[in-house]
Amino acid sequence: MTGFAPLTPPPRLLMGPGPINCYPRVLSAMSTQLVGQYDPVMTGYMNETMALYRTLFNTENQQTMLIDGTSRAGIEAVLVSAIEPGDKVLVPIFGRFGHLLAEIAERADAEVHTIEVPWGEVFKPEQIEAAIKNVQPKLLAIVQGDTSTTMFQPLEDIGAICEANDVLFYCDATASVGGNPLEVDKWKLDAVSVGLQKCLGGPSGSAPITMSQKFVDVVRTRHHVEAGIRDAHHESARGPKIRSNYFDLGMIMDYWGDERLNHHTEAATMLYCARECAILHLEEGQQNVIARHKVAGDAMLAGVQALGLTPFGDLANKMSNVVGVVIPDGVHGEQVREDLLLRFNIEIGTSFGPLKGKIWRIGTMGYNARQDAVLHTLQSLETVLRKQGMSLPAGAGVDAALAVYSGAMNV
Ligand SMILES: *Cc1c(COP(=O)(O)O)cnc(C)c1O
Numbered sequence: 001m002t003g004f005a006p007l008t009p010p011p012r013l014l015m016g017p018g019p020i021n022c023y024p025r026v027l028s029a030m031s032t033q034l035v036g037q038y039d040p041v042m043t044g045y046m047n048e049t050m051a052l053y054r055t056l057f058n059t060e061n062q063q064t065m066l067i068d069g070t071s072r073a074g075i076e077a078v079l080v081s082a083i084e085p086g087d088k089v090l091v092p093i094f095g096r097f098g099h100l101l102a103e104i105a106e107r108a109d110a111e112v113h114t115i116e117v118p119w120g121e122v123f124k125p126e127q128i129e130a131a132i133k134n135v136q137p138k139l140l141a142i143v144q145g146d147t148s149t150t151m152f153q154p155l156e157d158i159g160a161i162c163e164a165n166d167v168l169f170y171c172d173a174t175a176s177v178g179g180n181p182l183e184v185d186k187w188k189l190d191a192v193s194v195g196l197q198k199c200l201g202g203p204s205g206s207a208p209i210t211m212s213q214k215f216v217d218v219v220r221t222r223h224h225v226e227a228g229i230r231d232a233h234h235e236s237a238r239g240p241k242i243r244s245n246y247f248d249l250g251m252i253m254d255y256w257g258d259e260r261l262n263h264h265t266e267a268a269t270m271l272y273c274a275r276e277c278a279i280l281h282l283e284e285g286q287q288n289v290i291a292r293h294k295v296a297g298d299a300m301l302a303g304v305q306a307l308g309l310t311p312f313g314d315l316a317n318k319m320s321n322v323v324g325v326v327i328p329d330g331v332h333g334e335q336v337r338e339d340l341l342l343r344f345n346i347e348i349g350t351s352f353g354p355l356k357g358k359i360w361r362i363g364t365m366g367y368n369a370r371q372d373a374v375l376h377t378l379q380s381l382e383t384v385l386r387k388q389g390m391s392l393p394a395g396a397g398v399d400a401a402l403a404v405y406s407g408a409m410n411v
Contacts, residue, residue, distance in 0.1 A: 012341070013368065015377045016349035017147035017322050017361045018175065019197040019204055020368045026202050029276035034268050038260060042268065046256060049271060052278035056177075056286070057192060057210045059184035064210040065256045066274055067193070068267040071174040073247065074193030074207030076104055078170055081219045081242050081249035082139055082191070085109035090137040090167075092116075092123050094153060095146030096353055097172060105141060108243065113137065119149045119354050120313035120324075125157040132165050139168040145176030145319040147198070148352060150312065150361065152180060152319040159188025168215055174198060174207075178281055179293035179321035179365060190215040199293060199321050201366025202277040206270040211249070223250045229262050294320045295408040296364035296374055299401035303378040304362070306400035307385070307392050312359045321369065324351070324359040331388050333357060339387065344380040371405050 014020045035042045046065075054064045067074045079101070083089060089110040091102040094117050105112045113135045117123055123142075132140065140162055145152045155171060162169040170191040173182050178199030184192055190212040196202030211219070222239035242248040246264065254261035281289055297320035301311055304325050312324030327333040333350070337360065340346045349361035364374060378397035386392055 010345055013344075013346045013373060013376065015362055015364070015368060015373065016347050017150075017198075017363045018365060020201065020363065020365045022203055023201040023277070023280055023367045025280060026273055026276045029272040030203075030269050032269075032272050037266050037268065042266070043260065045271060045275060046266065049275045049278070050256065052275060052282065053208045053210065055282055056208075056278050057182065057184045058186065058286075059210050061184065061210045061212055063216050063253055063256075064208070065252065066266075066271060067207040067209055067247070067252065068205075068264060068270060069207055070204045071172070071193065071195030071197075071207050072100065072104070074174075074195070074209045075101065075172055076244070077207075077247035077249055077252070078191045078193050078209060078211075079104050079110075079139075079141065080108045080244045080247050081222075082168060082170070082215065083108040083110045084222070084240060086111060087139070088113060088135055088137040089139045089141055090115070090131055090135050091141050092128055092131065092153075094122055094149060094151055095119055095143065096148035097143045097146045097175075099353075101141045101143065101172060110139075120151065122151050122153045122314070122317045125154075125161060128158055129161045132161060132167055136165070137167055139170055141170045141172075143175075144171050144173040144182065145180060145321075147175040147319075147322055147349075147361065147363075148355070150319055150322045150324045151314065151317050152176060154317070155189070156183070156187050162190075163188055168218065170215075175322070176319055178289055179297075179369065180319055181290060184210055196274060196277050198363075199289070199365045199369070200277040200281060202273050206267065206274040208274060208278075216253070219249045219253075224248070225254065225261065226251070290320075291408075293364065293369045295404060296369040296371070297321055297323065298408075299371070299374045299404040300362055300364050300378070302404050303374065303397035303401040304381075306396040307378070307382055308396075312355070321365045322361055322363040324355070324361050326359055327357070328385075328390065331385065331390065333360060336360070336381075336384050336388065339384045340380055344376075344384070346377055346380050348377070348381075371401075374401050 174195040177194040193209040197204040225234040255263040310326040
C-alpha cells in the first residue's frame with residue numbers, strides 16, 4: 001500500500017483547442033510491448049512511419065520523420081537546425097504561436113523580423129511578399145492555424161513568393177494538420193512540423209516533421225557526427241555546429257537513415273502512437289477526415305450562433321476545427337468553464353494574450369469531431385449559461401447543429 005490510487009481520471013470530453021481525447025486504437029497502440037531500437041521490427045516501424053507521414057503531408061520528401069517531444073520540439077528542431085547566428089528570419093504573427101516562432105528563432109540567435117495583423121485576421125500574400133522584399137530573410141516561419149485566435153492562414157500562394165526570393169519556407173501546422181488541407185509539395189513548403197494532439201487524435205509527445213531537399217542541403221552544410229560514434233568515412237563538419245545536440249536534424253536524419261547512427265533512444269511508445277494516428281487518418285481517407293472536421297466545426301458554429309452567442313474573428317478564415325466564442329457581458333467566463341468541467345465532464349478552452357477573459361475556444365478535433373460530442377457540448381453550454389441568468393432559446397443550439405448534420409450526408 002503506497003496510499004496512491006491507481007490512475008482513474010474522470011471520463012472528460014475534451015472540447016478545447018487541444019489536447020483532445022485519443023482515438024481508442026491509439027490508446028491500444030500505446031500499451032503495446034517494446035522492442036529494441038535497432039531490432040529490424042522497430043526499424044521497419046520507423047520506415048513505415050516515414051512513409052505514412054509522407055502520404056499524410058502530401059510530399060515525396062525522403063526526410064520525413066518524428067522528433068521526440070511535443071510540437072514545439074519539432075519547431076525548435078527546424079529553427080535551430082536551419083538558423084546560423086545572425087541569419088535573418090521573417091515571422092508574420094497573427095496569434096500566440098507566431099510569437100512563439102519568433103521567440104524560438106531569437107533564442108537560435110537569428111535576426112528576427114516580424115510583421116503583425118490584429119488577432120482575428122490573417123495575412124494577404126502581398127503583405128508577406130512586401131516584407132520578404134524588404135527584409136530579404138533566409139527563412140520565413142509562419143503558423144498555418146493558430147489555435148489562440150482560431151484563424152487559418154492560406155499558404156498556397158506563399159511558396160512561389162519564397163521560391164522567387166530564395167527564402168526557405170517553414171510552417172508550424174500543428175493545430176490544422178488533418179482537419180484542414182496541407183499540401184507540402186504543391187505549396188512548395190521546405191519544412192513543416194506538427195503534433196498529434198489536435199486533429200490527428202493522439203496525445204502530445206511526438207512531432208512529425210518533413211523537410212525538402214533544399215532545406216536538407218542547408219542543414220547538411222553543418223553536418224557533424226559525434227566523436228564517440230564517428231568512423232573514418234564521416235566527413236567533419238563544414239559550417240558552425242548546430243547549437244542543440246538533441247534537435248540537430250543532421251544527426252536525427254543519420255539516425256532515421258540507412259546508417260542508423262546512434263542518437264537518442266527512439267521513444268518507441270510515441271512512435272507506435274504516431275504510426276497509429278497516421279494509419280487511422282489514411283484509412284478513413286484524408287478528404288473524409290477533412291470533411292468530418294468541416295461538418296463538426298460548421299455544426300458547432302451554427303449551434304453557438306443559434307444560442308445568440310457571437311463567434312470571434314474573421315469567419316472566412318477560421319480553422320474548421322475550433323471556434324472562438326465571445327464571452328457575453330455579465331457572464332462569468334471561468335465559472336462557465338468550471339461548471340462544464342465539474343458538472344458535465346466537458347472541457348472547453350480559455351484564451352490568452354489580448355483575448356484573455358474575452359473568448360472561450362471550443363474545439364472539434366480528431367476523435368471528438370463527432371456529432372454526439374458537438375450536441376452534448378452545445379446542450380451543456382446552454383444549460384450552464386441559463387444557470388448564469390442568460391435567457392436563451394431552448395434547444396436552439398442543438399437544433400441548429402442537427403440541421404447542419406442532416407444537410408451533410410454520410411459524415
Ligand atoms: C497547439 C499548438 C502547438 C502545441 O505545441 P506543444 O509543444 O505540443 O504544446 C504548437 N503550435 C500551434 C500552432 C498550436 O496550435
